[in-house]
Amino acid sequence: MSGLRLFNVATGGAVEIVAHTAVRERHLQELVETNMEALLGVRFLASEYSTGPRHGGRIDTLGIDENGSPVIVEYKRGRDAGVIPQGLFYLSWLADHRAEFQLLVRERLGATAAAQVLWSTPRLICVAESFTRYDVHAVREIQRNIDLVRYHYFGHELLALEPVVSVTSSARERRAVSRMEPAVTLLPGPRVADGPLDEIRSVLDDVLVSLGDDVTQVERKQYLAYRRLKNFACVGRAQQRQVVVYLKVDPGTVDLVPGFTRDVREIGHHGTGALEVRLRSEKDVERAGDLFRLSYEAA
Template sequence: MFNVAGGGAAEVVPATAVRERHLQELVERNMEALLGVRFLASEYSTGPRHGGRIDSLGLDENGAPVIVEYKRGQSAGVLPQGLFYLSWLTDHRAEFQLLARERLGAAAAAQVLWSAPRLICVAESFTRYDVHAVREIQRNIDLVRYRYFGHELLALETVVSVTSPAKERRAMRKRDRAATSSAQPCAAGGPLAELREALDDVLVSLGDDVTQVERKQYRAYRRLRNFACVSRTHKQHVLVYLNTDPQEVDLVPGFTRDVTNIGHHGTGPLEVRLRTETDLERAVPFFHLGYAAA
């Protein structure tokens, strides 16, 4: 990274946090903007039996419980520590839901997605052994590298993001096709099912860090944050909600719509309505914008 103010080019050298706690406090103050996670608690005690403190607890935009662990330098110990706390979390669901209810309200607590609790590890760097271990473990884990540039810039880079195994994704597709077929018995495996499958292929292919989260009303595609949500509630077309600023695109009636102030399932202020493969091709640039913003 270079500072080109005044016509020159001065390199801005990356640096680590002065103290781990400084990094943690910064992320917690801005957790929703940085990670797409609503902050719940800091240094949360796991009680005398487990004898630990979870750095940060939160709830992501799909309702999944989130543990965030930080390391100022290299990742030594952060992954096994985070897995220990992840196991604690799944054994203390009632305690977490009570916390979510106190901080975010009854509606948020009632929608907690226990099928996909997440661990986010934030560190200066990770080893290849960390990356390999995460892929082998097949839990919902994100390894995120941070860098400071000067006093005003913080960069977060996803090193690896893992959710469900490929076989589960295939099962998800099978369920989607079955749902479409039951809704349209005369068009089993017809155009709408094919369009949904083609859309899935396009969204997954945007990057190696794309993962999916299943909710009853929608399927989310995310990096650290959601960039697209595909609604399950429409039978005549496919609605996609993107993490894209509607003011950055030319809205076309019947194809794209600003839903910033309109309630809908999933996240994202830009609605894209797909009816045909041609619509899908037209929408690809919007998908790229959403992916880049996540």
């Protein structure tokens, strides 16, 4: 259990709200499934999904995240070392049943979503009351796309989700490349022969990755996403004279600057985020630092 302590100070005093586990594992599962997009950035597909007589199991929750990656969510009311091996077993099942999963996506979310499933980065999210240091070490060594998330109930009305570790299968390689070569190699699309833009991308990558140890990257054809549990920055395909980033920041809470920041809530764009930031120099990256942190903290 984490060291987080929560106090009610509404009356001027400080009354601690004691953390506790779910009364039933199913209650936790139902709560998360009902609010998956808000809590995990994942669209719900199915609950207690049968893997058939051959595999003889039931996946707690199936979903698809905002980048199109298939997601398996497994829950444990307390601490259970078996949750990670169980989830890995289901990831292997998923790899062998792509057509079945895409049919499910088509039925629930439509043909467009089914055509955009990103099979290079299927994810396992384990939600439990606590994890051991051995769990964390194992996840980092396994080299699969795994998120360990610790939950706490506080009283009857508050639920806290705390990312413990997030790992992507190619995170180490991608970050190593970013330190050795211009960051344009991380972005989709053809290379643009523009030294200043290369430098902007390199500085931007350093800034976004350094926001926290839980930052991972997911590459799509149209953008490169930086995420925790959810995306917090999507760097778009290279443009002629600028680098465009979309952030999970409410445009109504910031002073928009023409040519630098823009509200794109009603404007179609690739990636996720309602605030567009246009970077034309390294100074612009520094100028947007507070916006990057706000988006990271909200993810």
